[in-house]
Amino acid sequence: MAQNRSLLSSPIEYLKGVGPQRADLLKKELHIFTLGDLLYHFPFRYVDRTSFQKIGQLTQQSQHVQIVGQVMEKNVVGESHSKRFIAYLKDDTGEIELVWFRALRWIEKTIETGKTYIVFGKPNFYRGTYSIVHPEISVFEQDSTGLEARLQPIYSSTEKLKTASLDSKGIEKLTSTLLAAISESDLPENIPASICDRYHFQQRFDAFVQIHMPQDFASLEKARKRLKFEELFLSQIRILQRKTVRKEDSAGFLFARLDPLFNQFYREKLPFELTAAQKRVIKEMRSDLISGKQMNRLLQGDVGSGKTIVSLLIILMAIDNGYQAAMMVPTEILAQQHYRSLSEITSGLNMKVAMLSATVKGSERNSLLAELKSGDIQLVVGTHSLIQEQVVFNNLGLIVIDEQHRFGVEQRAQLWTKNIQPPHVLVMTATPIPRTLAMTVYGDLDVSTLDELPPGRKPIITIHRYDSARLRVFGFMKKQINAGRQVYVVYPLIEESEKQDYKFLMDGYESITRAFPLPEFATSIVHGKMKADARDYEMQRFINKETQIMIATTVIEVGVDVSNASVMIIESAERFGLSQLHQLRGRVGRGGDQAYCILMSGNKLSAEARLRMQIMTATNDGFRIAEEDLKLRGPGDLEGIQQSGMAPLLLADIIQDQKILKAARTEAEKILQKDLLLQSSENFMVSNYINTIGKKEKRWSSIS
Numbered sequence: 001m002a003q004n005r006s007l008l009s010s011p012i013e014y015l016k017g018v019g020p021q022r023a024d025l026l027k028k029e030l031h032i033f034t035l036g037d038l039l040y041h042f043p044f045r046y047v048d049r050t051s052f053q054k055i056g057q058l059t060q061q062s063q064h065v066q067i068v069g070q071v072m073e074k075n076v077v078g079e080s081h082s083k084r085f086i087a088y089l090k091d092d093t094g095e096i097e098l099v100w101f102r103a104l105r106w107i108e109k110t111i112e113t114g115k116t117y118i119v120f121g122k123p124n125f126y127r128g129t130y131s132i133v134h135p136e137i138s139v140f141e142q143d144s145t146g147l148e149a150r151l152q153p154i155y156s157s158t159e160k161l162k163t164a165s166l167d168s169k170g171i172e173k174l175t176s177t178l179l180a181a182i183s184e185s186d187l188p189e190n191i192p193a194s195i196c197d198r199y200h201f202q203q204r205f206d207a208f209v210q211i212h213m214p215q216d217f218a219s220l221e222k223a224r225k226r227l228k229f230e231e232l233f234l235s236q237i238r239i240l241q242r243k244t245v246r247k248e249d250s251a252g253f254l255f256a257r258l259d260p261l262f263n264q265f266y267r268e269k270l271p272f273e274l275t276a277a278q279k280r281v282i283k284e285m286r287s288d289l290i291s292g293k294q295m296n297r298l299l300q301g302d303v304g305s306g307k308t309i310v311s312l313l314i315i316l317m318a319i320d321n322g323y324q325a326a327m328m329v330p331t332e333i334l335a336q337q338h339y340r341s342l343s344e345i346t347s348g349l350n351m352k353v354a355m356l357s358a359t360v361k362g363s364e365r366n367s368l369l370a371e372l373k374s375g376d377i378q379l380v381v382g383t384h385s386l387i388q389e390q391v392v393f394n395n396l397g398l399i400v401i402d403e404q405h406r407f408g409v410e411q412r413a414q415l416w417t418k419n420i421q422p423p424h425v426l427v428m429t430a431t432p433i434p435r436t437l438a439m440t441v442y443g444d445l446d447v448s449t450l451d452e453l454p455p456g457r458k459p460i461i462t463i464h465r466y467d468s469a470r471l472r473v474f475g476f477m478k479k480q481i482n483a484g485r486q487v488y489v490v491y492p493l494i495e496e497s498e499k500q501d502y503k504f505l506m507d508g509y510e511s512i513t514r515a516f517p518l519p520e521f522a523t524s525i526v527h528g529k530m531k532a533d534a535r536d537y538e539m540q541r542f543i544n545k546e547t548q549i550m551i552a553t554t555v556i557e558v559g560v561d562v563s564n565a566s567v568m569i570i571e572s573a574e575r576f577g578l579s580q581l582h583q584l585r586g587r588v589g590r591g592g593d594q595a596y597c598i599l600m601s602g603n604k605l606s607a608e609a610r611l612r613m614q615i616m617t618a619t620n621d622g623f624r625i626a627e628e629d630l631k632l633r634g635p636g637d638l639e640g641i642q643q644s645g646m647a648p649l650l651l652a653d654i655i656q657d658q659k660i661l662k663a664a665r666t667e668a669e670k671i672l673q674k675d676l677l678l679q680s681s682e683n684f685m686v687s688n689y690i691n692t693i694g695k696k697e698k699r700w701s702s703i704s
């Protein structure tokens with residue numbers, strides 16, 4: 001067994017057909033170091049040898065196609081940079097050009113006139129002819145034996161590997177050598193038998209054989225399903241096990257009392273009835289806070305779902321039990337706003353609220369720090385200034401982090417150290433993701449979800465307009481302003497240092513002040529290059545309705561709450577990602593008036609940008625938008641995914657394979673509930689795999 005186990009962890013040069021030179025290339029180009037790595041280099045596609053298209057059937061909408069044809073003629077055309085190799089491929093319905101810009105000499109040698117080839121690629125239509133650039137190509141062999149009728153695996157390869165004959169075909173050969181050299185004992189089972197039975201999974205070994213050399217689509221699907229489940233199941237076991245162990249180890253403060261502040265606030269001050277979702281998440285947190293364990297919880301809810309009031313109620317629980325609370329927010333503006341609204345809503349209660357940011361200086365700062373240390377201040381709202389070493393608490397019991405996606409994991413962890421025993425932690429985010437997904441990617445956090453908006457909100461009407469329609473948009477702005485509303489105009493300023501963006505913003509400011517002149521109209525401007533007090537002054541003028549238009553960069557993206565503002569115009573909307581657009585849109589629609597969001601863009605849009613505009617105009621649902629965003633960007637970009645400790649997935653896709661993910665999650669939970677350390681005889685193989693074999697087989701170490 002020990003010997004077998006080491007077989008897959010043997011260096012790749014041990015495989016027949018891999019000498020030192022090829023081994024070197026495999027390591028450099030594909031990070032294949034061991035036999036196990038090669039086994040996990042799965043095909044990314046399969047060619048169905050029985051399904052071909054005719055050239056005459058191609059349309060401008062054709063996606064990837066497979067064609068059989070004869071090369072009639074080949075040519076190198078063009079000079080130096082535009083030099084390219086063209087082969088003309090013909091079948092009985094027409095002709096198509098195959099074009100190469102790279103590796104010309106090699107391809108020229110490889111392709112022979114008169115021979116028949118199978119060509120795979122995406123056709124382009126240009127000036128009346130179809131062409132395929134850098135197609136995959138292989139010699140067509142008449143399948144007299146029937147052997148060729150199987151699905152052919154296609155592996156990723158690189159130009160350099162191809163020069164060592166390690167194109168897809170070459171890798172296929174190595175893989176089949178490997179599969180012939182190993183046996184069932186090299187791939188011991190890593191899913192408990194009861195689960196394998198219930199889901200009708202085939203043996204691991206068979207699954208690997210079928211994914212590399214599938215008999216047919218049905219067995220391929222079966223193999224993929226098993227291996228995806230395996231991948232997700234093992235990663236869920238890891239995540240859940242670590243989380244549970246951490247939880248059991250971390251003692252937490254007890255927030256048992258709800259008197260006097262919580263009850264008084266609830267009875268006398270609560271300005272509205274809580275939504276059912278708000279009540280539910282408060283209960284979820286309450287059970288953490290009286291469990292004796294540290295709470296480490298994410299509250300996710302769409303913009304405007306009312307996260308602030310939830311956090312305030314939790315803060316009151318902390319204070320009722322003799323602890324201080326700190327709320328950290330990503331921007332100065334947001335800190336000011338939360339400070340103001342929290343002070344207002346809690347006025348008359350016996351508690352002291354303060355604000356700390358870089359703008360609080362000198363003696364004011366010193367006395368604030370002293371009061372935090374003595375415990376005279378019970379709630380402090382602040383920016384990342386709160387993390388600084390000089391900030392010392394008397395007895396910090398709760399940390400709330402708003403808009404957590406703007407903070408790094410380290411910043412969050414730094415606040416933990418502000419008390420001897422770590423405080424309870426509540427992080428809030430308005431970029432919600434589907435619940436199962438959240439549980440997966442925010443590995444160390446429990447998740448509560450506000451899936452309901454307060455009643456009476458009118459859906460925001462979202463429209464996409466091209467820059468050429470600007471005058472009409474100005475007309476619409478005038479109408480709204482004359483009806484008493486206020487308008488945001490937001491410009492992209494991705495990097496504060498980008499001169500181009502800054503110029504664009506200032507040009508916009510000029511053209512708007514020209515179209516909306518004083519004294520009839522007044523315009524505010526807020527951007528990252530302004531001094532904080534100038535920014536606050538402008539912001540305040542807008543809040544006080546002294547100005548009707550707020551021109552801003554994305555500094556206003558998070559949290560800002562001006563309920564009379566009902567129009568959000570986003571300039572160069574094509575440059576923003578979906579969640580950012582949704583966040584910006586969330587700045588309006590907070591009052592009773594019909595709100596509008598107008599996405600302005602240039603006429604030329606990439607297909608993806610167009611799709612983003614379509615999604616935005618089609619839905620207001622933050623969960624759906626987050627899901628679409630994930631589909632477009634891939635889960636790799638998802639904030640939090642790095643902190644989850646989830647290994648990169650090779651086969652499964654947490655969006656496409658949510659059903660499998662859910663099943664894997666449920667099974668992992670069931671097992672750990674009964675046997676957290678996986679010590680029973682049925683589960684031992686799982687922990688054995690995770691702790692030893694799997695580490696060698698797979699490159700978990702390459703997790704970035």
Ligand code: ADP
Nearest residue numbers: 272273274275302303304305306307308309454
């Ligand atoms: P977000 O979740 O985006 O942080 P906020 O906490 O800023 O949302 O709440 C948005 C608005 O909804 C605020 O003006 C808040 O007072 C209001 N609100 C919150 N909860 C309710 C409720 N249950 N009923 C009515 N209005 C509510």
Ligand code: MG
Nearest residue numbers: 307308402559
């Ligand atoms: Mg908020």
